[in-house]
Amino acid sequence: MLDRLARHRLARHLLIAVVAGAGLVALTYALPPFRNYQLATMAAYLCATAGLTVLVGLSGQLSLGHGALMATGAYACALTSAELGDAGVTAPLLLLGPLVAAIVAAAVVGGVVGLAGARLHGPYLAGLTLTLTIVVPAITTTFADQLGGDQGLSVLVEPAPAGLGIAFPLERWQAWIACTAALLTMLLLANLTGSRFGRELRAVRDDEVAARLAGIDVGRTKVVVFVVSAAAAGLGGGILAVLTQSVSPGAFSLAFSLFLLMAVVIGGTGSLAGAVWGALLLVALPELTALLSDNLATSPRLAERLDGNLSLLVFGLVLIVVTIVLPTGLQGLFSSAAGRLRRPSRPSPVDLTHQPTTDTEPTDAQHTSTP
């Protein structure tokens, strides 16, 4: 019975992924190049926010180091692409090889951190992962010969396959790559969190002692989820490197790691659909604030001062407002709005956003605010 249900879920997730994929392909044809680039960036961020929301929301482990894990993936991608390029390898291996390397490298780093992190709680784990983020610029500077210092490395990227036509814009091709990666990540994470492992995660998050009594290996569960989350972040970083054809430490600052976490909280901790809103926010907010500062600022000098700083301020304010007004994030708001619209109806059906353990969802917010 359980087995049949699980298979049922997989089919449903696959169906959603295919439909979303088709919608995205249509979207990339409708969008001009710059919007496609933004869509691709959003998809790259989504890989990371989806992994992070599972880690923070479902396993209760707080990571401030996902920017660093993305950097790990991005650098692994750049180094591998340079090696493969030197060896004369061409597409599609020149694209897939570096991305696999990105996933593996980030997963290895995630495994090491996860092993240490499984013994730590709350602020101590946050501190450990924070260190990871801070150390990134120092590492790239120390090994400047290999990693290129502040200037970073360039990533070898081939244009869209000739079969798509000469006039096929690079940005649309990039959007396809990034969206494929994001959909795969979402699909895997949705299945994982809906599976037995997902229930173990929630059990560990809610009460470690009880989980242990129920026969769950708490340490193993924590390490595995950290590795999965890190691998997702690594893929996101690798995609980002492919998009910008370069990687530099400035892209993975401490502020960026904090932004990732904020995006997850604003979107709705523990919710994969919320991760989509978070990723959208990460791309849209800087642009909106730039627009705002252009219109608000009366003098060029004021605009100059606002330009770099306003997005930080607005992001912070949005976070505070969301935490107070919508403890379950944007997705919580949309879910309840959708629920009201549908009333009266039968019990809410199971889907991507509503896991079988719907009743535990309100506790997600409490969990993220306590560590």
Added chain:
Amino acid sequence: MHSTRQPLRRPLAAVSSLGLILALGACGGGGDSAASTPGVTADSILVGTHQPLTGPAAAGYSTISPATKAYFDYVNSKGGVHGRKITYKVEDDGYNPATTQTVVRELVLKDKVFAIVNGLGTPTHTGVLDFLKTNKVPDLFVASGSRSWNQPEKYPTTFGFQADYTTEAKVQATYIEQNLPDEKVCFLGQDDDFGQDTLRGLTQILGEDGVAERQTYVTSNTNVAPQIGKLKAAGCEVVALATVPGFTALAVGTAARLEFAPQWISTSVGADYSTVAGALGDAAPLLEGFLSTNYLPSQFDDANPWVSLFKQINTDFNDDAPFTGNTVYGMTVGYLFVQALQQNGKELTRDSLLETIEDGGLDGPGLTALRFSADDHSGYGGAQMAKVTGSSQDYFGPVYTTDDGDTPVTEYTGEPTVPPTDGIPAA
């Protein structure tokens, strides 16, 4: 049947609403017909740039783009170029290569600029070379002296502007060889092509052993005490700098605190007196005797007709902002771009402008000639020594010319240029 359709509705709604949001946002971008040249209409030209208006390199450099814009406004006030007025869109990248990636894509893909003019920074601009090449965007007068801009085979649309760092360093090394022959020469440079190209020029003249202690810094770390400490411990008497202005001030200030007073000698980009003295504040007298090279006229040289022209434009079109070396720099960029447009004629395409520049007709206020040709995309080809005395930075000695290769350093024999009477280059 019903139960399988129901759960799909929400993700579908999310995807389609997302599409709507993005498509709505896209409407603002507008579209242009494939036949026309991006950014060019019958009465306007849109060009863009990325500049460090904030961040570690903002000191001094943030005043370059307003100066360029002031020159464009001056030209616009006289009717523009071939009837077209120039709009200069400046994007702040905070000297962060990752941000440069985003803002340059925004300029090219969304704003559809005709060209990128004077994008600033070695680490920042290096990352967008491939992107600009792929999109065939003219990438003119890059604000950096890296040799990377001079690769016509690999990056046919990219042109330098400054005397490259290697050229400047070779002029400095020649001065050191002639005037400070027995001193121990050391080096402090930025940890990228800026530093490496400079070091390359120094060692080419002084020999590998001629530069004893070599230290590097990164702009993301504002503590240079360890590097300065090592230079002091090594007993350096001359320290050659490849630093942005903020780090020139940091180096000089930190050395003073460590009671270390070598002879400083800096490339032009880190040596603008007004900027560095401004950063040092009360400690500005530390700059007495500070040596540097430059390839543009000195801001203090009132007798130079270019300087008086630029001062007038600065008063009329730049809110009378402080007149510094960066102002001269920014206006020179504006002058060169307008000159290229004038020489190109009314029929303007991206390819035609590149060809015009490669024809080698540009000159401008520089102390030496520009080197542009089909197989040379580097900018000014020489420099002159300058020294800080009191609160002035005056040039002295001959103007030297050389290149980034093995060409020896020789005295420049060309005549200094004079600006056109109305300050706008002839067509």
